[in-house]
Amino acid sequence: MTNNEQPATGERADILDFLAKHRYFLRHTAQGLTDEQANTRSTVSELTIGGLIKHVSAVEQHWAEFAQGGRSDDVPAESEFTPEMIASWQDQFRLTEGETLAGVLAEYEKVAAATDDLVRTLDLEVSYELPSAPWQPPGVFWSVRRVFLHITAETAQHAGHADIIREAIDGQKSMG
Structure with missing residues:
Protein backbone atom coordinates (compact mmCIF):
# COMPACT_ATOMS: atom_id res chain seq x y z
CA MET A 1 0.00 0.00 0.00
CA THR A 2 1.41 3.39 -0.93
CA ASN A 3 1.46 6.30 1.51
CA ASN A 4 -1.41 8.04 -0.32
CA GLU A 5 -3.79 5.07 -0.18
CA GLN A 6 -6.43 4.60 2.44
CA PRO A 7 -6.62 1.18 4.08
CA ALA A 8 -9.13 -1.16 2.51
CA THR A 9 -12.44 -1.45 4.30
CA GLY A 10 -15.54 -3.63 4.06
CA GLU A 11 -15.57 -6.28 1.40
CA ARG A 12 -12.14 -5.34 0.06
CA ALA A 13 -10.61 -5.68 3.53
CA ASP A 14 -12.29 -9.08 3.88
CA ILE A 15 -10.88 -10.29 0.56
CA LEU A 16 -7.39 -9.04 1.45
CA ASP A 17 -7.57 -10.67 4.89
CA PHE A 18 -8.76 -13.98 3.43
CA LEU A 19 -6.01 -13.94 0.80
CA ALA A 20 -3.36 -13.09 3.41
CA LYS A 21 -4.47 -15.93 5.68
CA HIS A 22 -4.22 -18.60 3.01
CA ARG A 23 -1.01 -17.21 1.53
CA TYR A 24 0.48 -17.41 5.03
CA PHE A 25 -0.48 -21.08 5.34
CA LEU A 26 1.06 -21.85 1.93
CA ARG A 27 4.30 -19.99 2.70
CA HIS A 28 4.45 -21.58 6.17
CA THR A 29 4.69 -25.04 4.60
CA ALA A 30 8.00 -23.98 3.03
CA GLN A 31 9.50 -22.52 6.21
CA GLY A 32 12.95 -23.97 6.92
CA LEU A 33 13.04 -26.27 3.88
CA THR A 34 16.07 -26.71 1.65
CA ASP A 35 15.63 -26.50 -2.10
CA GLU A 36 15.89 -30.28 -2.24
CA GLN A 37 13.15 -30.72 0.36
CA ALA A 38 10.98 -28.11 -1.39
CA ASN A 39 11.26 -30.20 -4.56
CA THR A 40 10.55 -33.53 -2.79
CA ARG A 41 7.60 -35.66 -3.81
CA SER A 42 6.67 -37.07 -0.40
CA THR A 43 3.34 -38.57 -1.48
CA VAL A 44 2.22 -40.55 -4.53
CA SER A 45 1.34 -37.21 -6.13
CA GLU A 46 3.71 -35.36 -8.46
CA LEU A 47 3.24 -32.25 -6.31
CA THR A 48 6.05 -30.57 -4.38
CA ILE A 49 5.94 -27.61 -2.01
CA GLY A 50 8.18 -25.48 -4.21
CA GLY A 51 6.14 -26.44 -7.24
CA LEU A 52 2.87 -25.61 -5.53
CA ILE A 53 4.10 -22.16 -4.57
CA LYS A 54 5.32 -21.65 -8.13
CA HIS A 55 1.98 -22.84 -9.52
CA VAL A 56 -0.15 -20.72 -7.18
CA SER A 57 1.93 -17.67 -8.07
CA ALA A 58 1.46 -18.27 -11.81
CA VAL A 59 -2.27 -18.91 -11.44
CA GLU A 60 -2.73 -15.81 -9.28
CA GLN A 61 -0.85 -13.69 -11.82
CA HIS A 62 -2.93 -15.10 -14.68
CA TRP A 63 -6.23 -14.37 -12.92
CA ALA A 64 -5.08 -10.92 -11.80
CA GLU A 65 -4.32 -10.10 -15.44
CA PHE A 66 -7.77 -11.41 -16.41
CA ALA A 67 -9.36 -9.18 -13.75
CA GLN A 68 -7.79 -6.17 -15.44
CA GLY A 69 -9.34 -6.76 -18.83
CA GLY A 70 -10.61 -10.25 -19.43
CA ARG A 71 -7.99 -11.21 -21.96
CA SER A 72 -6.03 -14.43 -21.82
CA ASP A 73 -3.75 -15.54 -24.59
CA ASP A 74 -2.30 -18.60 -22.88
CA VAL A 75 -5.33 -20.91 -23.07
CA PRO A 76 -4.85 -23.60 -25.69
CA ALA A 77 -7.39 -23.56 -28.49
CA GLU A 78 -7.02 -27.26 -29.17
CA SER A 79 -8.23 -30.14 -27.10
CA GLU A 80 -5.19 -32.16 -28.14
CA PHE A 81 -2.21 -31.43 -25.95
CA THR A 82 1.31 -31.85 -27.33
CA PRO A 83 4.06 -33.49 -25.29
CA GLU A 84 5.66 -30.03 -24.96
CA MET A 85 2.44 -28.57 -23.53
CA ILE A 86 2.17 -31.45 -21.06
CA ALA A 87 5.81 -31.08 -19.98
CA SER A 88 5.36 -27.32 -19.52
CA TRP A 89 2.26 -27.95 -17.40
CA GLN A 90 4.10 -30.51 -15.26
CA ASP A 91 7.01 -28.09 -14.76
CA GLN A 92 4.59 -25.72 -13.01
CA PHE A 93 4.44 -28.16 -10.12
CA ARG A 94 8.14 -28.61 -9.40
CA LEU A 95 11.29 -26.58 -9.18
CA THR A 96 13.15 -26.88 -12.47
CA GLU A 97 16.84 -26.41 -13.24
CA GLY A 98 18.06 -23.12 -11.78
CA GLU A 99 14.95 -22.44 -9.69
CA THR A 100 15.16 -22.11 -5.92
CA LEU A 101 12.62 -22.03 -3.14
CA ALA A 102 13.80 -18.51 -2.23
CA GLY A 103 13.29 -17.43 -5.83
CA VAL A 104 9.73 -18.77 -6.13
CA LEU A 105 8.82 -17.30 -2.73
CA ALA A 106 10.17 -13.88 -3.79
CA GLU A 107 8.19 -14.04 -7.03
CA TYR A 108 5.09 -15.06 -5.10
CA GLU A 109 5.48 -12.02 -2.83
CA LYS A 110 5.62 -9.72 -5.89
CA VAL A 111 2.56 -11.32 -7.46
CA ALA A 112 0.65 -11.15 -4.16
CA ALA A 113 1.48 -7.46 -3.67
CA ALA A 114 0.30 -6.66 -7.22
CA THR A 152 -8.32 -17.30 -2.66
CA ALA A 153 -9.92 -20.72 -3.14
CA GLU A 154 -7.03 -21.86 -5.34
CA THR A 155 -4.53 -20.69 -2.72
CA ALA A 156 -6.41 -22.41 0.12
CA GLN A 157 -6.72 -25.68 -1.80
CA HIS A 158 -3.03 -25.80 -2.62
CA ALA A 159 -2.02 -24.73 0.89
CA GLY A 160 -3.80 -27.89 2.05
CA HIS A 161 -1.92 -29.97 -0.51
CA ALA A 162 1.37 -28.41 0.62
CA ASP A 163 0.54 -29.08 4.26
CA ILE A 164 0.11 -32.80 3.55
CA ILE A 165 3.37 -32.89 1.59
CA ARG A 166 5.25 -31.08 4.36
CA GLU A 167 3.86 -33.34 7.06
CA ALA A 168 5.11 -36.35 5.08
CA ILE A 169 8.57 -34.78 4.75
CA ASP A 170 9.27 -34.00 8.41
CA GLY A 171 6.06 -33.96 10.41
CA GLN A 172 5.55 -30.16 10.45
CA LYS A 173 1.91 -29.08 10.24
CA SER A 174 0.44 -25.68 9.42
CA MET A 175 -2.19 -26.08 12.09
CA GLY A 176 -2.76 -28.44 14.98
Whole structure:
Protein backbone atom coordinates (compact mmCIF):
# COMPACT_ATOMS: atom_id res chain seq x y z
CA MET A 1 0.00 0.00 0.00
CA THR A 2 1.41 3.39 -0.93
CA ASN A 3 1.46 6.30 1.51
CA ASN A 4 -1.41 8.04 -0.32
CA GLU A 5 -3.79 5.07 -0.18
CA GLN A 6 -6.43 4.60 2.44
CA PRO A 7 -6.62 1.18 4.08
CA ALA A 8 -9.13 -1.16 2.51
CA THR A 9 -12.44 -1.45 4.30
CA GLY A 10 -15.54 -3.63 4.06
CA GLU A 11 -15.57 -6.28 1.40
CA ARG A 12 -12.14 -5.34 0.06
CA ALA A 13 -10.61 -5.68 3.53
CA ASP A 14 -12.29 -9.08 3.88
CA ILE A 15 -10.88 -10.29 0.56
CA LEU A 16 -7.39 -9.04 1.45
CA ASP A 17 -7.57 -10.67 4.89
CA PHE A 18 -8.76 -13.98 3.43
CA LEU A 19 -6.01 -13.94 0.80
CA ALA A 20 -3.36 -13.09 3.41
CA LYS A 21 -4.47 -15.93 5.68
CA HIS A 22 -4.22 -18.60 3.01
CA ARG A 23 -1.01 -17.21 1.53
CA TYR A 24 0.48 -17.41 5.03
CA PHE A 25 -0.48 -21.08 5.34
CA LEU A 26 1.06 -21.85 1.93
CA ARG A 27 4.30 -19.99 2.70
CA HIS A 28 4.45 -21.58 6.17
CA THR A 29 4.69 -25.04 4.60
CA ALA A 30 8.00 -23.98 3.03
CA GLN A 31 9.50 -22.52 6.21
CA GLY A 32 12.95 -23.97 6.92
CA LEU A 33 13.04 -26.27 3.88
CA THR A 34 16.07 -26.71 1.65
CA ASP A 35 15.63 -26.50 -2.10
CA GLU A 36 15.89 -30.28 -2.24
CA GLN A 37 13.15 -30.72 0.36
CA ALA A 38 10.98 -28.11 -1.39
CA ASN A 39 11.26 -30.20 -4.56
CA THR A 40 10.55 -33.53 -2.79
CA ARG A 41 7.60 -35.66 -3.81
CA SER A 42 6.67 -37.07 -0.40
CA THR A 43 3.34 -38.57 -1.48
CA VAL A 44 2.22 -40.55 -4.53
CA SER A 45 1.34 -37.21 -6.13
CA GLU A 46 3.71 -35.36 -8.46
CA LEU A 47 3.24 -32.25 -6.31
CA THR A 48 6.05 -30.57 -4.38
CA ILE A 49 5.94 -27.61 -2.01
CA GLY A 50 8.18 -25.48 -4.21
CA GLY A 51 6.14 -26.44 -7.24
CA LEU A 52 2.87 -25.61 -5.53
CA ILE A 53 4.10 -22.16 -4.57
CA LYS A 54 5.32 -21.65 -8.13
CA HIS A 55 1.98 -22.84 -9.52
CA VAL A 56 -0.15 -20.72 -7.18
CA SER A 57 1.93 -17.67 -8.07
CA ALA A 58 1.46 -18.27 -11.81
CA VAL A 59 -2.27 -18.91 -11.44
CA GLU A 60 -2.73 -15.81 -9.28
CA GLN A 61 -0.85 -13.69 -11.82
CA HIS A 62 -2.93 -15.10 -14.68
CA TRP A 63 -6.23 -14.37 -12.92
CA ALA A 64 -5.08 -10.92 -11.80
CA GLU A 65 -4.32 -10.10 -15.44
CA PHE A 66 -7.77 -11.41 -16.41
CA ALA A 67 -9.36 -9.18 -13.75
CA GLN A 68 -7.79 -6.17 -15.44
CA GLY A 69 -9.34 -6.76 -18.83
CA GLY A 70 -10.61 -10.25 -19.43
CA ARG A 71 -7.99 -11.21 -21.96
CA SER A 72 -6.03 -14.43 -21.82
CA ASP A 73 -3.75 -15.54 -24.59
CA ASP A 74 -2.30 -18.60 -22.88
CA VAL A 75 -5.33 -20.91 -23.07
CA PRO A 76 -4.85 -23.60 -25.69
CA ALA A 77 -7.39 -23.56 -28.49
CA GLU A 78 -7.02 -27.26 -29.17
CA SER A 79 -8.23 -30.14 -27.10
CA GLU A 80 -5.19 -32.16 -28.14
CA PHE A 81 -2.21 -31.43 -25.95
CA THR A 82 1.31 -31.85 -27.33
CA PRO A 83 4.06 -33.49 -25.29
CA GLU A 84 5.66 -30.03 -24.96
CA MET A 85 2.44 -28.57 -23.53
CA ILE A 86 2.17 -31.45 -21.06
CA ALA A 87 5.81 -31.08 -19.98
CA SER A 88 5.36 -27.32 -19.52
CA TRP A 89 2.26 -27.95 -17.40
CA GLN A 90 4.10 -30.51 -15.26
CA ASP A 91 7.01 -28.09 -14.76
CA GLN A 92 4.59 -25.72 -13.01
CA PHE A 93 4.44 -28.16 -10.12
CA ARG A 94 8.14 -28.61 -9.40
CA LEU A 95 11.29 -26.58 -9.18
CA THR A 96 13.15 -26.88 -12.47
CA GLU A 97 16.84 -26.41 -13.24
CA GLY A 98 18.06 -23.12 -11.78
CA GLU A 99 14.95 -22.44 -9.69
CA THR A 100 15.16 -22.11 -5.92
CA LEU A 101 12.62 -22.03 -3.14
CA ALA A 102 13.80 -18.51 -2.23
CA GLY A 103 13.29 -17.43 -5.83
CA VAL A 104 9.73 -18.77 -6.13
CA LEU A 105 8.82 -17.30 -2.73
CA ALA A 106 10.17 -13.88 -3.79
CA GLU A 107 8.19 -14.04 -7.03
CA TYR A 108 5.09 -15.06 -5.10
CA GLU A 109 5.48 -12.02 -2.83
CA LYS A 110 5.62 -9.72 -5.89
CA VAL A 111 2.56 -11.32 -7.46
CA ALA A 112 0.65 -11.15 -4.16
CA ALA A 113 1.48 -7.46 -3.67
CA ALA A 114 0.30 -6.66 -7.22
CA THR A 115 -2.94 -8.61 -6.68
CA ASP A 116 -3.54 -6.84 -3.37
CA ASP A 117 -3.24 -3.49 -5.15
CA LEU A 118 -5.87 -4.67 -7.64
CA VAL A 119 -8.20 -5.78 -4.85
CA ARG A 120 -7.95 -2.25 -3.43
CA THR A 121 -8.61 -0.49 -6.75
CA LEU A 122 -10.51 -2.49 -9.35
CA ASP A 123 -14.28 -2.30 -9.76
CA LEU A 124 -15.47 -5.59 -8.25
CA GLU A 125 -18.71 -5.47 -10.27
CA VAL A 126 -17.10 -5.55 -13.73
CA SER A 127 -17.45 -8.92 -15.49
CA TYR A 128 -15.48 -10.48 -18.30
CA GLU A 129 -16.16 -13.53 -20.42
CA LEU A 130 -13.95 -16.46 -19.54
CA PRO A 131 -11.58 -17.43 -22.33
CA SER A 132 -12.58 -20.11 -24.75
CA ALA A 133 -11.06 -23.41 -23.66
CA PRO A 134 -11.76 -27.11 -24.12
CA TRP A 135 -12.97 -27.30 -20.50
CA GLN A 136 -14.98 -24.06 -20.58
CA PRO A 137 -18.25 -23.53 -22.47
CA PRO A 138 -18.60 -20.15 -24.21
CA GLY A 139 -20.61 -17.35 -22.70
CA VAL A 140 -19.57 -17.69 -19.06
CA PHE A 141 -18.72 -14.40 -17.34
CA TRP A 142 -16.95 -13.83 -14.03
CA SER A 143 -16.95 -10.64 -12.04
CA VAL A 144 -13.67 -9.24 -10.77
CA ARG A 145 -14.97 -10.11 -7.28
CA ARG A 146 -15.35 -13.77 -8.31
CA VAL A 147 -11.85 -13.77 -9.76
CA PHE A 148 -10.42 -12.67 -6.39
CA LEU A 149 -12.51 -15.28 -4.60
CA HIS A 150 -11.24 -17.90 -7.05
CA ILE A 151 -7.63 -16.88 -6.37
CA THR A 152 -8.32 -17.30 -2.66
CA ALA A 153 -9.92 -20.72 -3.14
CA GLU A 154 -7.03 -21.86 -5.34
CA THR A 155 -4.53 -20.69 -2.72
CA ALA A 156 -6.41 -22.41 0.12
CA GLN A 157 -6.72 -25.68 -1.80
CA HIS A 158 -3.03 -25.80 -2.62
CA ALA A 159 -2.02 -24.73 0.89
CA GLY A 160 -3.80 -27.89 2.05
CA HIS A 161 -1.92 -29.97 -0.51
CA ALA A 162 1.37 -28.41 0.62
CA ASP A 163 0.54 -29.08 4.26
CA ILE A 164 0.11 -32.80 3.55
CA ILE A 165 3.37 -32.89 1.59
CA ARG A 166 5.25 -31.08 4.36
CA GLU A 167 3.86 -33.34 7.06
CA ALA A 168 5.11 -36.35 5.08
CA ILE A 169 8.57 -34.78 4.75
CA ASP A 170 9.27 -34.00 8.41
CA GLY A 171 6.06 -33.96 10.41
CA GLN A 172 5.55 -30.16 10.45
CA LYS A 173 1.91 -29.08 10.24
CA SER A 174 0.44 -25.68 9.42
CA MET A 175 -2.19 -26.08 12.09
CA GLY A 176 -2.76 -28.44 14.98
